[in-house]
Amino acid sequence: MADRVIVVGVKRGNERLSASEIMQMIGRAGRRHDGGTCQADIIVEEDCLDEVKQDMETNTNLKVESGIGTPEWLAFHVLPDICDGEVQTLEDMKGWYSKTLGAFQGQKGSMDKAIDLLRASEAISDTPRGFVATSLGRIAAKLYFNPVDVRAWQENFNTVFDMGLETDDLAIAWALGNVPVTRMAGDFEKHWEVVGECKGNIPPGLEVMEGSTTTIVLWWSAIGGPSVGKMRNQMLSLRDDFGRIHKALLSIDEEVTRWEKEDFFNELKKRVRYGIPSFLSELCKIPGITKSRADYLYNAGVREKSDLVEMADNLEGEVDDKFLEVLKTAANELR
Numbered sequence: 001m002a003d004r005v006i007v008v009g010v011k012r013g014n015e016r017l018s019a020s021e022i023m024q025m026i027g028r029a030g031r032r033h034d035g036g037t038c039q040a041d042i043i044v045e046e047d048c049l050d051e052v053k054q055d056m057e058t059n060t061n062l063k064v065e066s067g068i069g070t071p072e073w074l075a076f077h078v079l080p081d082i083c084d085g086e087v088q089t090l091e092d093m094k095g096w097y098s099k100t101l102g103a104f105q106g107q108k109g110s111m112d113k114a115i116d117l118l119r120a121s122e123a124i125s126d127t128p129r130g131f132v133a134t135s136l137g138r139i140a141a142k143l144y145f146n147p148v149d150v151r152a153w154q155e156n157f158n159t160v161f162d163m164g165l166e167t168d169d170l171a172i173a174w175a176l177g178n179v180p181v182t183r184m185a186g187d188f189e190k191h192w193e194v195v196g197e198c199k200g201n202i203p204p205g206l207e208v209m210e211g212s213t214t215t216i217v218l219w220w221s222a223i224g225g226p227s228v229g230k231m232r233n234q235m236l237s238l239r240d241d242f243g244r245i246h247k248a249l250l251s252i253d254e255e256v257t258r259w260e261k262e263d264f265f266n267e268l269k270k271r272v273r274y275g276i277p278s279f280l281s282e283l284c285k286i287p288g289i290t291k292s293r294a295d296y297l298y299n300a301g302v303r304e305k306s307d308l309v310e311m312a313d314n315l316e317g318e319v320d321d322k323f324l325e326v327l328k329t330a331a332n333e334l335r
Contacts, residue, residue, distance in 0.1 A: 005040045016048050019055040066102035071113035072146060072181060078114065079123060079133065080141045088130030090115065123147035135255040143248050145182070152179040153245070154252050161259060165203055167278045169223055170216075172268065173198075174206050176238075176245070177216035184215045184234045191229035194221075223268075224277030224291075242272045288326035305330065 005026050010017050026040045044052050068074055078096060081087040087096050090111060097109045115131070118124045123137030133141065136154065140147040156175035165171035177183075188195060198217045202208065208216065218235040221228045222242075228235055246269045253259045267281065276284050276291050282304055283294035296319070302311050312331035316324055 003038060005038060007040065007042045010042065010044050010048065010052055016051065019052065022052075022056070066100065066105055066107060068100055068102040069107040069109055071110040071117050072148065074109055074111065074114040075117045075121075075123075075148075076146045076181075079118065079137055079147060082118075082124060082131065083133040083138050083141045085132075088132065092130070118147060121147045121151040123151070136252070139248055139251045139255065143244050143251075145244070145248060146180075149179040149182045150248055150252070153249060154257060157249070157252075157259070157261075158257065159206065161261065163203070163205060166264060168203055169225060169278050170198065170202050170220055171206060172223060172278075173216050173220035173225065174202055174208065176219040178206075178209055178212045179215070180209065180212075182215070183212060184218050184231075184238065186214065186231050186234050188214075188217075188231055189229060191227065191231070194226045194228060197226065222275065223271050224275045224280070239272055239275075242269065286326075286330050288329070293323060293326075 007022060007025060010022060022042065026038070026042075042052075068077055074097075077100075078087055078093060081096055087093050093111050093115070097103055097111060100109075102109055115124075118131075118137070119126075121136070122134055123140055124131040125134050136150055137147055139145075140150040153175065156178055160166060160168075160171050160175050163171075195213060195217055198220060199208075199213065202216075214231075215238070217225075218228060218231060218238055220226070221232075221235045222239045246265060249265045250262060253261055253265065270276065270284075271278075271281060274284075274291055276294075280291060280294040280298060283289055283297055283302065284291060286294075286305060286308075289297070297308075297311075300311065300315065302308060308327060308331045312324075312327040315327060319327070
């Protein structure tokens with residue numbers, strides 16, 4: 001960190017930055033190594049000097065408040081210290097909490113409820129020495145997930161596997177999105193019909209918890225489902241984070257449930273990355289077959305690899321030479 005920070009200009013393009021954003025820049029860059037106060041100089045364009053001065057003196061957004069007081073977030077933040085053995089009893093937790101910003105601001109902290117929540121999500125277990133982290137708790141802490149979500153993913157995929165719904169995209173979207181904390185919000189605007197379609201087609205027996213429908217719809221879109229319009233950025237955000245979720249699911253499989261579904265989750269990772277729906281998944285396993293090529297083949301009547309033996313020659317003149325070469329190679333390997 002720097003002992004001194006100089007901010008040159010307070011505009012991004014033609015837009016003036018807010019006082020809170022300027023202060024955030026300074027806070028990220030400047031902090032004296034001896035624990036003292038960092039000096040910050042802000043060079044301001046002349047045409048907005050008075051506005052910036054007034055904004056910095058009156059802007060209420062500069063106030064920072066801790067959000068650790070809720071049981072969910074308190075459980076999330078204390079879990080790594082439980083994993084390290086630093087917190088094993090309620091008294092240890094009180095000492096830990098006394099050093100937080102929430103305690104400094106006078107928040108009491110729902111410690112009993114946080115511990116109950118960790119027990120309920122099976123992130124910790126009780127021993128004669130105090131509570132210790134379980135495998136599920138260590139997975140959550142290692143991958144920086146709230147333990148209630150990790151527990152929900154375990155329960156959800158248990159249900160999907162028990163019901164034999166591994167090839168149902170809405171069931172998979174439900175398993176990923178039907179969680180208490182890792183949720184997305186936003187307005188589907190002209191694409192609200194996709195929400196109704198999702199609700200109407202989720203397999204019977206899969207209960208949707210309140211507030212999770214939007215996230216389920218976005219996961220459905222991420223694995224090749226319908227367009228979500230202006231919510232696409234939220235969908236892409238989920239897709240970008242699937243690497244961590246994939247690691248969590250593999251860890252749950254290996255250390256907790258013994259589903260033996262490593263291949264399923266690895267395939268799901270590829271499907272999420274490229275937006276491949278389940279009905280194209282088998283075709284996309286053929287070397288050289290992209291999602292768009294698989295879609296073309298599916299519409300031409302190809303449902304599985306064996307169909308290529310009869311179809312490959314019939315598609316000559318219908319597809320480009322490179323695509324045809326891929327098809328003939330695949331067909332010859334099956335003969």
